[in-house]
Amino acid sequence: MTAPSDPVPTAEAELAAALERAGLVPGPSSFPAMAAAFDTRRQRASAVHAALDASEGETSA
Amino acid sequence: MSPDLSDPASLSIAEAGAALRSGALSSVALTEAALAQIEAWEDAVHAFITPTPELALARAAQADAERAAGIDLGPLHGIPYGLKDIYDTAGLRTTCASALMADHIPQADSHVAEALARAGGVLMGKLNTYEFAMGDRFDEVPFPPANNPWKLDRVTPGSSSGSGVAIATQMMRLATGSDTGGSIRLPASCCGTVGLKPTFGRVSRSGVHPFSESCDHAGLLTGDITDMAIGMQLISGHDPADPFSADVPVPDFRAGLGQGLAGLRIGIDRAFVEGPGLGDVMWAEFDRVTRLLRAEGAEVVDVTLPPAAHFSACGAATIGVEGLATHAARLRRHTGPETRNIRRYFLPALGVTALDYLEAQRLRARLRAGVDAALQQVDAILCVTTDGSAVPYLPMPDMSTFGRTGAFNLTGHPALTLPTGLDPEGLPLSVQLVGRAFEEPLLLRIGHGLEAACGWRGTGPVYPPRA
Secondary structure, three states: OOOOOOOOOOHHHHHHHHHHHHOOOOOOOOHHHHHHHHHHHHHHHHHHHHHHHHHHHHHHO | OOOOOOOHHHOOHHHHHHHHHHOOOOHHHHHHHHHHHHHHHHHHHOOEEEEOHHHHHHHHHHHHHHHHOOOOOOOOOOOEEEEEOOEOEOOEOOOOOOHHHOOOOOOOOOHHHHHHHHOOOEEEEEEOOOHHHOOOOOOOOOOOOOOOOOOOOEOOOOOOHHHHHHHHOOOOOEEEEEEOOOOOHHHHHHHOOEEEEOOOOOEOOOOEOOOOOOOOEEEEEEOOHHHHHHHHHHHEOOOOOOOOOOOOOOOOOOOOOOOOOOOOEEEEOHHHHHOOOOOHHHHHHHHHHHHHHHHOOOEEEEOOOOOHHHHHHHHHOOHHHHHHHHHHHHHHHOOOHHHHHHHHHHHHHHHOOHHHHHHHHHHHHHHHHHHHHHHHHOOEEEEOOOOOOOOEOOOOOOHHHOOOOOHHHHHOOOEEEEEEEEOOOOOEEEEEEEOOOOOHHHHHHHHHHHHHHHOOOOOOOOOOOOO
């Protein structure tokens, strides 16, 4: 029997949670557009881990 | 060639200073010439947020009286300059181009504003910027954005837009800027001026409204390299009020000017220059500049910089989240339309985790070491500032063409943009020179030699500007 998987949170849901944690509100800006930018930024920032791995690999080599 | 005293606005700081000291020119006449340039251009280009013509004429008259009394305050005495409107000025509003600050009157000068005033300069006013020096221009702002004087539909990018415009149109010969990802070098490139992002810590940021604590640099835009050296001499030095200000000796920034390029080694990493896609016109200009360097006796060699993608990832995990930290308290207090642009620009940085940020700082140290290693082999690195000349302004500008500058905000190395020629549309092209930390005089020596080889001086936008 396969365990039911958790629903994948949307970028909008994650942004809303992040805003709440930070005590911030989106204000009059377009929330979907901001969520898309949030998702893009998250992906670009997460590239830092692979870059760091590659950089440390160069050093250890 | 002798300077043209019949056209005082065209004089460099060095030329105007010599004319003032000889009595061939008065500071009032020089200031009136600058005001005439403002009168002609300002309606089209919006270089200013707060022009101060009456104050300027009064300060110029004071400078003439001081000189007549035998008082000489140095090379900027009686010469027009401007301040980006994120530099605090006591008693004079500092708006950061934001509705939130439209009536903000600081109590004290920023460190740099105080230094330039003490040097006897004639403040022409507060210069236009993108709101809070953010990297994107928004249309819903309380002050009309600056337009490119070479062609009004083109960007004046970065955020020191008014400074680039004011120098290019000869409203003044020196203007302050700030640079977090390229905001001095990009407007310099697109407006055809010189722009220097100094070494991190060289110039105090005290009293300059912040964007990103670890990437903000205070610096200058000028009409030529000699003026840049003069200006850097005035604003450099340790300031305990800026916790990141470096306690290092201030060199003679003019020491290398005129020594030429013979014997110097210039490094090139063609993959870094290529970036996301360099245009044919810019490649041709870059190769032309490389040939000029060789012709002047420099040795041009290949070097290897860290991959451009690593700088991009590091920047994505650093600059925006520091900007959000700068503005978070403000955003909690103000939730209405007056903070719409700040929210649009910075709230997406909530996608950066603490782990992203901290690993980015580890990566950053390695990137800095990688650039240091390349600079151990050469005296400077030559690259580009942008993919080409100023692009048309679009409501949502594509800033992907502006990727070569932010790398050196992350590493802190000094980076100099200087104009080299015009593209087929008659718009300025530039190169960027990157030097070893705290070796700006060597960078200025190379820039001075290249400036002479390119023959740029005297090139500027024509009035009336093209639409």
